[in-house]
Amino acid sequence: MATAAVIAASCGLVGTLLVVRRMSLVGDAISHAVLPGIAVAVLAGGRAGGPLVFLGAVAAALLTVWLTQGLRSAGGLSEDAGAGVVFTTLFAAGVLLVGLAPPGTHLDAACVLHGELAFLPFDTVPLAGWQVPRAFVAGAIVLAGLAIAAAGTWKLQVFTAFDPAGARAAGIPVGGVTIGLLAATALATVASFDAVGAVLVVALLVAPAAAAELLTRRLHRMALLAMGIGALAACVGYLAAWQFHTSASGMIAVVLGLVYAAAAVFAPDEGLLARFVARLRLAWRVAREDRLATVWRAEEAGDPAAARPRTPQESLVVRWLELSGQLAREGSSWRLSPAGRREAENIVRSHRLWEAWLGRHADLPLDHLHPPAEWVEHHLGAAMRERLEADMDARAADPHGREIPPEA
Amino acid sequence: MTAAAELVSHNTLVVALGVGAVGFAAGVVGSLCVLRKRALAGDAAAHATLVGVACAFLATGRRDLVTLLAGALLAACAGLGVLVLVRRFTRTRDDAATALVIGVSFGLGITLVSGLPAWGFANSAGLEQFLLGHTAALTSRDAWLLGGVAVVAVAVVAAVLKEATLVAFDAAFAAATGWPVTAIDYVIVGLVALMVVAGLPAVGAVLVTALVVIPPVAARFWTDRVGTLVVLAGLIGLAAAVAGVAVSAARPGLATGPLVVLAAAAVFACSFLAAPQRGWIARRADAPRAPAAGWNSGAAEGGP
Numbered sequence: 001m002a003t004a005a006v007i008a009a010s011c012g013l014v015g016t017l018l019v020v021r022r023m024s025l026v027g028d029a030i031s032h033a034v035l036p037g038i039a040v041a042v043l044a045g046g047r048a049g050g051p052l053v054f055l056g057a058v059a060a061a062l063l064t065v066w067l068t069q070g071l072r073s074a075g076g077l078s079e080d081a082g083a084g085v086v087f088t089t090l091f092a093a094g095v096l097l098v099g100l101a102p103p104g105t106h107l108d109a110a111c112v113l114h115g116e117l118a119f120l121p122f123d124t125v126p127l128a129g130w131q132v133p134r135a136f137v138a139g140a141i142v143l144a145g146l147a148i149a150a151a152g153t154w155k156l157q158v159f160t161a162f163d164p165a166g167a168r169a170a171g172i173p174v175g176g177v178t179i180g181l182l183a184a185t186a187l188a189t190v191a192s193f194d195a196v197g198a199v200l201v202v203a204l205l206v207a208p209a210a211a212a213e214l215l216t217r218r219l220h221r222m223a224l225l226a227m228g229i230g231a232l233a234a235c236v237g238y239l240a241a242w243q244f245h246t247s248a249s250g251m252i253a254v255v256l257g258l259v260y261a262a263a264a265v266f267a268p269d270e271g272l273l274a275r276f277v278a279r280l281r282l283a284w285r286v287a288r289e290d291r292l293a294t295v296w297r298a299e300e301a302g303d304p305a306a307a308r309p310r311t312p313q314e315s316l317v318v319r320w321l322e323l324s325g326q327l328a329r330e331g332s333s334w335r336l337s338p339a340g341r342r343e344a345e346n347i348v349r350s351h352r353l354w355e356a357w358l359g360r361h362a363d364l365p366l367d368h369l370h371p372p373a374e375w376v377e378h379h380l381g382a383a384m385r386e387r388l389e390a391d392m393d394a395r396a397a398d399p400h401g402r403e404i405p406p407e408a
Numbered sequence: 409m410t411a412a413a414e415l416v417s418h419n420t421l422v423v424a425l426g427v428g429a430v431g432f433a434a435g436v437v438g439s440l441c442v443l444r445k446r447a448l449a450g451d452a453a454a455h456a457t458l459v460g461v462a463c464a465f466l467a468t469g470r471r472d473l474v475t476l477l478a479g480a481l482l483a484a485c486a487g488l489g490v491l492v493l494v495r496r497f498t499r500t501r502d503d504a505a506t507a508l509v510i511g512v513s514f515g516l517g518i519t520l521v522s523g524l525p526a527w528g529f530a531n532s533a534g535l536e537q538f539l540l541g542h543t544a545a546l547t548s549r550d551a552w553l554l555g556g557v558a559v560v561a562v563a564v565v566a567a568v569l570k571e572a573t574l575v576a577f578d579a580a581f582a583a584a585t586g587w588p589v590t591a592i593d594y595v596i597v598g599l600v601a602l603m604v605v606a607g608l609p610a611v612g613a614v615l616v617t618a619l620v621v622i623p624p625v626a627a628r629f630w631t632d633r634v635g636t637l638v639v640l641a642g643l644i645g646l647a648a649a650v651a652g653v654a655v656s657a658a659r660p661g662l663a664t665g666p667l668v669v670l671a672a673a674a675v676f677a678c679s680f681l682a683a684p685q686r687g688w689i690a691r692r693a694d695a696p697r698a699p700a701a702g703w704n705s706g707a708a709e710g711g712p
Contacts, residue, residue, distance in 0.1 A: 203511025253515020
């Protein structure tokens with residue numbers, strides 16, 4: 001479990017940069033393509049989790065990227081088509097190589113696809129008197145290395161991610177920074193390989209970062225959050241898999257999917273729920289303000305019948321306004337309280353000022369002035385009204401000849 | 409040689425033909441998909457199919473190909489649906505959304521497939537075949553089914569080829585002249601999902617994208633005409649599929665999927681190097697520093 005958490009944290013860190021650079025699918029391609037590198041290294045006598053395997057994997061990752069770029073520049077292929085050709089081919093070669101590997105080399109096809117956390121505790125190294133799983137040691141070293149590298153080159157990575165042209169102009173070796181990121185991706189992938197397999201690494205890379213991106217707009221916070229989400233999801237997924245007797249790596253990916261879905265729905269600023277609530281509150285405010293303005297206009301026109309609510313929604317709004325003390329019932333009609341009157345006058349004032357301003361500057365026919373003003377009246381503040389009035393050289397009437405009430 | 413005897417056995421032959429038909433149809437459908445620059449949309453659908461296979465087995469308790477593939481098709485469409493929802497309702501960008509669907513849906517599939525034995529479905533062994541493809545277990549009835557799906561897919565492509573070409577080369581013009589661009593896009597993506605599912609038994613969920621992407625990309629080096637491209641891609645897909653099935657029948661230990669993909673990749677490599685005009689060697693000889701023409705450029709038919 002600690003192994004999974006350590007791995008997931010490294011993937012979250014790398015994944016953050018991949019996601020903001022729109023390179024998620026490169027991550028996907030690399031996670032598939034490291035397989036032949038690992039297979040060759042193992043066939044050449046390396047052991048899983050050993051330095052030779054890391055080297056092979058990084059080489060395979062760079063080969064993938066180089067081939068994809070080469071196909072694009074020399075073959076005119078679009079990037080996704082090129083990647084689609086390269087990583088499937090390399091992965092196929094890797095699967096066949098694994099099939100050729102002699103038995104007992106700690107590689108088999110199923111393990112390659114979805115890893116096997118359950119076997120890790122049996123492959124241990126002694127460390128400070130404890131038997132520690134080898135994959136945990138490798139994962140911890142990779143995490144530490146990546147964290148140090150990220151801390152050291154963070155500014156370079158950020159500059160390159162958000163403004164590659166500017167970074168190049170400033171003399172930053174953009175290609176080198178990108179290759180560093182790709183190598184980091186390969187490292188994180190290889191460290192994860194034993195535990196979660198080739199295909200599921202992409203979930204560890206992308207899902208925490210994508211979820212974190214929905215929760216914050218600051219990159220360093222996003223990276224920390226992604227690491228935390230990854231580690232937490234790894235622990236929860238591991239326990240859930242143990243509970244349900246199924247694959248831990250698959251379960252971790254499922255938990256990550258749930259975390260992302262939760263982030264999409266409940267994120268404080270841009271979650272579906274938050275946006276829905278904000279929309280609802282806006283609609284409610286517009287309805288209240290429209291109601292107050294209607295009552296005010298009915299009063300102005302001397303026609304109390306016009307203030308009567310016509311639909312159930314309007315009745316509901318009137319009820320609310322009565323309870324909040326802005327309207328008072330008077331026989332079959334309604335009267336504005338002082339507070340309600342102030343608000344209504346500001347709304348009507350906004351409306352008429354906007355009509356007047358539009359009529360003066362936008363050269364619209366008279367009957368086209370009302371609809372935009374009906375929208376804008378809810379969004380003009382006192383300062384804006386002041387400026388509009390100043391621009392109008394203090395005319396006291398709107399284009400329809402009605403008085404613009406003074407600021408309340 | 410037992411291998412040779414098995415190679416010509418009736419069942420193998422029919423399976424090879426059925427899978428070959430799927431290869432042909434995948435190449436044909438893939439041409440539209442790659443022209444429309446949707447090469448990796450199929451990958452999301454492909455990884456989602458595993459969930460469908462497992463759920464179909466859970467729901468019906470049967471493991472015949474029709475049931476499992478029907479489940480896979482539903483799951484592929486669901487995966488693409490989630491992709492559309494994520495794009496529409498969140499800030500997550502296209503690439504991250506695709507990778508997310510790939511990783512999470514595959515994880516769910518693995519969770520289900522690994523969990524089945526422990527949950528009391530002892531006869532669930534064999535579902536893992538859908539990971540990397542294994543044609544040895546296919547019967548000739550399954551092969552007829554696959555062939556039928558392939559024929560339907562090719563017929564649909566033949567029907568919408570003109571419209572799809574127009575949309576691929578100039579979507580804005582197509583929309584301006586009143587073509588239902590979104591509907592045509594959905595038809596293309598739906599066909600891709602169908603081919604991914606049909607390719608599943610032979611190539612497996614992880615690699616089936618290759619069957620859709622590599623043949624058209626290889627064929628593009630030989631021709632500038634869409635009609636020729638479609639047929640050529642189909643033939644390359646057919647050849648790769650048959651070659652993969654044949655080798656896998658001769659060496660039962662090897663999964664079919666990687667073999668099919670490597671066969672297609674070999675054709676791609678030859679095309680990339682040796683094709684006249686667009687091939688690397690020809691262009692080296694012609695004009696050493698000429699930049700490569702883009703995919704949708706050149707004298708291709710239907711271009712603006």
